[in-house]
Amino acid sequence: MKDWRRTHYSGEITPEMEGSEVVVAGWIHEVRDLGGVAFVVLRDREGKAQITIPKKKVPEELAEKMTSLVRESVVMVRGNIQKDERAPGNFELIPNDMKILSESKTPLPMDVSGKVNAELDTRLNSRYMDLRKPEINAIFKIRSVALTEVRNYLESQGYIEITTPKMVATATEGGTDLFPISYFEKEAFLNQSPQLFKQIMMASGLDKVYEIGPIFRAEEHDTNRHLNESISIDIESAFSDHNDVMKLLEEMIHHVTKNVEERCQSELRALEHNLIVPETPFERIKYEEAIDIAGDHGVEVVWGDDIPTAGEKAVGEEIGTYYYIVDWPSEIKPFYALPEPENQELSRAFDLMHPRFELSSGAQRVHKIKLLEKRMLNQDLDPEDFEFYLNAFRYGMPPHAGWGVGAERLLMALTGKKNIREVTLFPRDRNRLTP
Ligand code: AMO
Secondary structure, eight states: OOOOOOOOOGGGOOGGGTTOEEEEEEEEEEEEEOSSEEEEEEEETTEEEEEEEETTTSOHHHHHHHHTOOTTOEEEEEEEEEEOTTSGGGEEEEEEEEEEEEOOOSSOSSOOSSSSOOOHHHHHHTHHHHTTSHHHHHHHHHHHHHHHHHHHHHHHTTOEEOOOOSEESSOSSOSTTOOEEEETTEEEEEOSOSHHHHHHGGGTTOOEEEEEEEEEOOOOOOOTTOOSEEEEEEEEEETOOHHHHHHHHHHHHHHHHHHHHHHOHHHHHHHTOOOOOOOSSOEEEEHHHHHHHHHHTTOOOOTTSOOOHHHHHHHHHHHOSOEEEEOEEGGGSOTTBOEETTEEEEESEEEEEETTEEEEEEEEBOOSHHHHHHHHHHTTOOGGGGHHHHGGGSSOOOOEEEEEEEHHHHHHHHHOOSSGGGGOSSOOBTTBOOO
16 A cells, blocks of 8 residues: 655755655646646645656556646645756656545636636635635735744743633723623623733733734724724733833834744745835824824814824825824823823823834823723723723732734735735625625
């Protein structure tokens, strides 16, 4: 009995291995029968391997079986390596045997050869097939490296990974955008942010925590940068202020970008994306300056209003790289953002902007319970609903600060993709709940 086990990915085979027998496994990308010779291109995770079938040398039955293969079927091929400068990877395989593992149906739901462009909706409906394209699976290889580097960086800075509940009884970021669920006889919701839990952790003595986990937002809007289920990278740091965590954030963005640039060269090439590693520190622009720049571009923003997308775009175009917006009016930032002690109208909240979108927001937090309760009441929130949170502030709560970064938006920045659905395996949006 022959051992049918993959010995090599296509990318591991080199012309110097000429003469040796290998077993490759993957999908049938292309079959070309030229009469005296036929070519079958097999595609796997690492690239493509050309299988060349000289009809005179290969047993007739095998040649017949290989040339009648249906595209996208899954096979294993045992063959001998031969140098060939015209083939991908500069080698070809002369087959000795083949095993069909799974035959594909026809017609295919979409083309994966890159010759015909499918609509995003069609692609997302057949995501398993869309992902067979190298320029699509490159996105998710980059995602894996990026999240590993986020962890590496935060761990190197003394952060401890935590996971907090996603089924909760109260809103975090304001009450309207919640998905209700039934929790036995009680009303419950999917959590919008780990905000309250990560702040509670600041009273635990662990000091520096991070979480990479899902957040759920029942926002109705349908844009190219919002999802209803998203992955958030959150940190919280005790004995720190807003400046400390802004420095951490820009250093993390630098670290992750640099490592993706170094470790994902073939993926970035597949995406045709020229990734620029940003220099630190990032420019800090005051809210007041940002609304002035927006005004110069015809987007009028009244002091105290949020900056609309058109305003963000105008400022982003002017700056051209990452930048912070600081000194936000206190009234438009959440109750947990600390007002500037010397000027309560302004807060110690910040947004980190990519030229095309908001990447993160954060703040130094209110850690004194009296002020926290006062700010809740000012924002029409009932402190009684937040007792589990407020208790953590009653028995020794250090000053603290933190931020949240949308993982998909970080991936948009790293890959140059313009639509958040492109960088999400199975996006959840206003119209999409399957697959
Ligand atoms: P905020 O609500 O600004 O702040 O969210 C932080 C970051 O998360 C990402 N994000 C989203 N990405 C895709 N779709 C969405 N619907 C979506 N909502 C948010 C964005 C955003 O900048 N608790 C605070 C963070 C903190 O202060 O620590 C918070 O959640 O990239």
